[in-house]
Amino acid sequence: MSQSALITGASSGIGKVYAEHLARAGYDLVIVARRKPLLDSLALRLTQDYGIKVEVIEADLASSQGVTDVCKRIEEGARINLFINNAGYAARGTVASLDPDVLETMLQVNIIAMSRLSHSAMKRMTKEKSGKIINIASATAFILLPGNAGYGASKTYVLSFTRHMQLEALGTGVHIQALIPGVVATDFHQLAGADLANFPPERVMSADDLVSASLSALEMEELVCIPSLPEVKDWEAYQAAEKAVAANVSRNQPAARYSL
Template identity: 60%
Template sequence: MCTAMSQRPRALVTGASAGIGRCYAEHLARTGHDLVLVARRADKLEEVAGLLRAEGADVEVLPADLSTDEGVARVVERIERDPAIGFLVNNAGYAARGRVAELDADATAHMLRVNVIALTRLTIAAMARMSAAGHGRIINVASGTVFMQMPGNAGYGASKNYVLAFTRTLQTEAEGTGVRVQALIPGVIATDFHEIAGNAIGNFPPERVMQADDLVVASLRALEMDEPVCIPSLPDMRDWDAYVEAERGLVPNVSRDRPAERYHDRD
């Protein structure tokens, strides 16, 4: 458990029992953070916590099912009552896939509660406290599928489009508050995520698969560089800038007093 005597900054990481979340926990511990680790399985969290405690970090295990109101409320309360939590990594998430006409509606709703509702409520709690304090960092993990329309991926892709849109708007609100907000857009990462989603990492060409540790190092470095959006394998950030400029080019014509000429009766 976290001690009152600790003077180190504290980071709260969701989905911290494995994969990307575990790598964040390891790197943050090495860079001087104490930790609150959140995931469903206490035994897996304790395994990670034991290793990090051996390296000198003060680690609290907070088992919580983020698909439930009770689980989310437990983590929100933990954020709200601890002024030492200056770093939130919203990493928890998973994919329920299938073509829309064949989707399991309950499984999709369960996924949205984790990917969308939980992330939103934790971010609200963290942003309220961090902006009042005048400092803090938030990383929200999206997905490279935000740029793709792949059959069978409508629900998951849409959930991660929400994460990206929500985070980008939050970034505009965070200006001048002392809170730095990052949207992380991973590609294919070598974790058990794909097996859980019914795929296999071996189905991807090796040159498309990044190690979770490399992803996290890039994300934390991007945060230091003040890059609001981190796409770790993108060679040139000017491509992202062009994407944003293309969006801006649409804005003046999104709302006009009449339909475009092509919709007019030409008779």
């Protein structure tokens, strides 16, 4: 029986490249996005080129109905072996100046939709005792930038949520990856009002390389994939620093430096 994958945000960028890679590997696909003409075009090409089955779901994950439709497909439709929680975008601006409605819509996609879809995938895969999930965070989870509070915080949420999922998945047969891209050469930045030309070329990764690294990390069962990080020991040091802080965040009295 062939493997199957469901990819959100599959009409362009990283999601589209995941679809192409997985199609070449023989996966049947369920591709999800708002822009149905782009999905239909991608589905036709992948079907013709690789002889796979492609199901198209038009869904706006900023809407409750869109999220409900995809959750229903994950929970009640044909089995999904790999779920890629890719949909997301950046609405940037300082906290004082950012349109609150635009902020809310971004958080609906980046946080609420991501969480609900993760719930549906975890529930079914745990019951079936197998499956893989990739949740896509961002390097901005580690980088503080003026004008990036909303987006950066949303991706910090994705990373933390996913790491908690990983703890809960122990012994269930479900493997979960947190992918942390840096700057990637897609239309994401243009849609966010940025220009890739402003980034040094050595800081920009191709979407193809990013996805290749993610799928390799999935085979290696790495929990956190930071494709451009040269040394795994740097991530391990980060985790060690977390543990050192965590050991002292809840004590029965303030630290000595606060004593007058």
